[in-house]
Amino acid sequence: MKDGGSIELRKVSDTLFEIPRSGGMRVAGRIYADEKLLSEIEGEGGLAQVRNVAHLPGIVGYSLAMPDVHWGYGFPIGGVAATDPEQGGVVSPGGVGYDINCGIRLCPTRLTVDEVRPRIDKLVARLFSNIPCGVGSEGAIPSVSKKELQAVMRLGARWAIEKGYGDPGQTKNIEDDGRIEGADPDAVSERAVERGLEQIGTLGSGNHFAEIDVVDRIFNPEVARSFGIEENQIAILIHTGSRGFGYQICDDYLRTLGRAMQKHGIQLPDRQLACAPVASEEGRAYLAAMACAANFAWANRQTIQHLAEKALIDGMGRSRGDIGLRLLYDVSHNVAKIEWHEVEGKLRRLCVHRKGATRAHLPRGQEGRWPHGQPVIIPGDMGTESYICVGTERSLGETFGSTCHGAGRVLSRTAARARFGKRDLVRELADGGITVMAKGRGTLAEEMTGAYKNVERVVDVMDRAGISRKVARLRPLGVIKG
Amino acid sequence: MNSSASRDRPRGFEPVDHTADIGLRAWGPTLEDLFAQAAIGMTNLLVDSGRIRQREERRVAVPAGDLEEVLVGWLQEILYLHEVGRFVASEFRVARAGSDGVEATLLGEPIDRERHAPRMDIKAATYHDLRIERTRGADGCERFETVIIFDV
Numbered sequence: 341m342k343d344g345g346s347i348e349l350r351k352v353s354d355t356l357f358e359i360p361r362s363g364g365m366r367v368a369g370r371i372y373a374d375e376k377l378l379s380e381i382e383g384e385g386g387l388a389q390v391r392n393v394a395h396l397p398g399i400v401g402y403s404l405a406m407p408d409v410h411w412g413y414g415f416p417i418g419g420v421a422a423t424d425p426e427q428g429g430v431v432s433p434g435g436v437g438y439d440i441n442c443g444i445r446l447c448p449t450r451l452t453v454d455e456v457r458p459r460i461d462k463l464v465a466r467l468f469s470n471i472p473c474g475v476g477s478e479g480a481i482p483s484v485s486k487k488e489l490q491a492v493m494r495l496g497a498r499w500a501i502e503k504g505y506g507d508p509g510q511t512k513n514i515e516d517d518g519r520i521e522g523a524d525p526d527a528v529s530e531r532a533v534e535r536g537l538e539q540i541g542t543l544g545s546g547n548h549f550a551e552i553d554v555v556d557r558i559f560n561p562e563v564a565r566s567f568g569i570e571e572n573q574i575a576i577l578i579h580t581g582s583r584g585f586g587y588q589i590c591d592d593y594l595r596t597l598g599r600a601m602q603k604h605g606i607q608l609p610d611r612q613l614a615c616a617p618v619a620s621e622e623g624r625a626y627l628a629a630m631a632c633a634a635n636f637a638w639a640n641r642q643t644i645q646h647l648a649e650k651a652l653i654d655g656m657g658r659s660r661g662d663i664g665l666r667l668l669y670d671v672s673h674n675v676a677k678i679e680w681h682e683v684e685g686k687l688r689r690l691c692v693h694r695k696g697a698t699r700a701h702l703p704r705g706q707e708g709r710w711p712h713g714q715p716v717i718i719p720g721d722m723g724t725e726s727y728i729c730v731g732t733e734r735s736l737g738e739t740f741g742s743t744c745h746g747a748g749r750v751l752s753r754t755a756a757r758a759r760f761g762k763r764d765l766v767r768e769l770a771d772g773g774i775t776v777m778a779k780g781r782g783t784l785a786e787e788m789t790g791a792y793k794n795v796e797r798v799v800d801v802m803d804r805a806g807i808s809r810k811v812a813r814l815r816p817l818g819v820i821k822g
Numbered sequence: 823m824n825s826s827a828s829r830d831r832p833r834g835f836e837p838v839d840h841t842a843d844i845g846l847r848a849w850g851p852t853l854e855d856l857f858a859q860a861a862i863g864m865t866n867l868l869v870d871s872g873r874i875r876q877r878e879e880r881r882v883a884v885p886a887g888d889l890e891e892v893l894v895g896w897l898q899e900i901l902y903l904h905e906v907g908r909f910v911a912s913e914f915r916v917a918r919a920g921s922d923g924v925e926a927t928l929l930g931e932p933i934d935r936e937r938h939a940p941r942m943d944i945k946a947a948t949y950h951d952l953r954i955e956r957t958r959g960a961d962g963c964e965r966f967e968t969v970i971i972f973d974v
Contacts, residue, residue, distance in 0.1 A: 545943040
C-alpha cells in the first residue's frame with residue numbers, strides 16, 4: 341500500500357505535479373497540491389493508486405488527483421478519471437466508491453448567529469432527535485414499500501418533494517436536478533432493495549453529519565451576494581449518501597464486473613479496480629444500478645433537509661417563513677456520469693468518475709442558471725470551517741469540471757482513537773464554541789480535526805490553481821454525528 | 823478493541839490498523855477455522871460480542887468462486903444478516919469452506935442494543951490486497967491466514 345518513494349514526480353507548477361507515463365500507464369497522472377500537502381500524500385498509497393487508475397482502458401487526458409487525495413479502494417479518494425466509451429472506455433465501481441452519491445447539501449436560512457447562539461444546545465438536541473443517525477439507525481419516515489422504493493430509484497429528490505419533504509422548485513438547485521437519467525430498478529439486487537427500505541431519511545455513521553453553521557467570512561462579495569450568502573447568516577449543512585442501498589450495489593457490481601474483466605480481456609494492477617466497457621452489457625447495468633443509488637441519496641438528503649427544517653421551526657418556536665430555509669446547492673462527490681467535454685478541441689462524450697471529488701462547473705449549455713458559476717460546497721472536519729466556492733471555466737479544460745471535496749484523512753481511525761479517545765472531546769469542542777451530539781463515542785475521536793488534512797490549505801490550492809474560487813467560509817456552531 | 827488471541831495460538835484473529843478503515847487478521851489450521859475466525863473477528867468489530875446468547879440458528883450458504891471471492895461473500899452474508907435480519911452470532915459452525923462455496927450454521931440471537939452495544943458500522947468487506955495464504959504458525963503446524971480490510 342505504501343508508495344515507498346518509488347514514484348517519480350515532476351513539478352508542473354506551484355500547485356500541480358505530474359507522474360510521468362511508464363509501464364502500462366495509458367496516460368500520465370496529475371496531482372493538484374502544494375509542497376506541504378504533497379509531503380502528506382507521499383508514502384500513503386494514494387499516488388500508487390493515481391498511477392493504477394492511469395491503466396484503465398479508454399482513459400482520456402490524465403489520471404487526476406485533487407489536493408485532498410488519500411488512499412481508497414481501487415481509485416484514490418480525491419481521484420478524477422474520464423474514459424471515452426467510443427475508445428473502449430470503462431466504468432469502474434471503484435471509481436465511484438461504496439457510498440454512491442455521498443454528497444453535501446447547503447441550506448442557508450434567514451436566521452442570524454445572534455438569534456441562534458442562545459438556543460444552540462436546544463437546536464442541536466432537536467436535530468439529534470429528528471434525524472436518525474448512528475449505526476443501524478432506522479428512518480424517521482415510515483419504511484417504504486418495495487414499489488415505493490422503485491419510485492425513489494427513478495425520481496430521486498423529486499420523490500421526496502412529492503411526499504411533501506421540500507418545495508417543487510428546489511430540484512433545480514441540485515446537481516443533475518437531483519436525478520440521474522437511466523436508472524433501472526431491474527438492475528438492482530433484491531438484497532440492495534431490502535437494505536434500502538428502512539434507510540431513507542437516515543444520516544448513517546462514519547464521517548456523515550448534519551451541522552448548524554454560521555457564515556463567518558466572505559471572500560468574494562459579488563458572488564456571495566448572487567448566492568444569497570451574507571455574514572452572520574445561519575445555514576444547515578448535510579453530509580450523507582445512499583447508505584446500505586448504495587454499498588450493496590457497489591458490492592454486487594464489483595463481483596459482476598470483476599468476472600466480466602476476463603471476458604473483455606482487461607487486466608489491471610488491483611482487483612478493486614474491477615471495470616467493464618461503458619458500452620458493454622455489464623457496464624450499462626452498473627451505470628443503471630448506480631443511477632438508482634445516486635437518486636436514492638438525493639431523496640435521502642432531501643428528506644433530511646425537511647427533518648432539519650422541522651427541528652429549526654420547533655427549536656426556535658418560529659414560523660417556516662421566519663426560518664426561511666432554502667436550498668443553495670447539493671453536490672455529489674462519489675459518482676460516475678456521462679458528460680460532454682472538450683478534449684484537444686473536440687467535444688467528446690465521456691464517462692467521468694469523481695470519487696471524493698466535486699463537480700465544479702455545469703456542463704456546456706447550462707451555465708445560464710449560475711451566471712457566476714456553480715456553487716461548490718466543501719466541508720471541513722468536525723471542529724473546523726467549511727467553504728462555499730464557485731467553479732471556474734478553467735476546471736472544464738483541466739479537470740473535467742471537477743474540484744476537491746473536503747479535507748482528506750491523514751490518521752487511521754485506530755490511530756485517531758488512540759490519540760483522542762481518552763480526551764473529553766465534547767467538552768473541548770464546547771469550549772471552542774461547538775455543540776456536538778454523537779451516537780458513538782468512538783466516532784468523535786475518529787473524526788477529530790487532527791485526523792484530517794487542513795481543509796483551508798486544500799481549498800487554497802484549488803483557488804490558486806484557478807479551478808474553484810473561495811466565496812465564503814462557514815463555521816460550525818452545532819454538529820450531530822452517527 | 824480486544825483481540826481474542828496472540829498470534830502463537832493455532833486459531834484466532836486480531837484487528838489491523840489501516841489509514842482509511844480497519845482491517846482484521848484471521849488464521850486457523852483449516853479453511854473452515856479461518857472462515858469462522860474471520861466471522862467472529864468481524865462480529866467483534868460490529869458489536870460488543872461478549873454477551874451474545876445462542877438462542878437461534880441461521881443457515882448460511884455462499885456460492886462457489888475463487889477463494890477470496892467466497893471469503894468476501896461469506897462476510898457480506900453475515901453483514902446482511904446483521905443489518906437486515908438484525909441477528910448476531912457468537913458461534914459459526916462452518917461445515918465446509920473452499921472455492922466450491924461455504925455451508926455454515928450460525929448460533930446467536932436477535933440484536934438487542936442494550937445487550938450487544940454497537941461499535942462500528944461496516945459498509946463492506948473489500949478485496950483490497952486480499953489473499954488467503956498458507957503459512958506456518960509458531961507451533962510449526964501449517965495454517966491458513968488472511969488480512970481483510972473493511973470499509974467503514
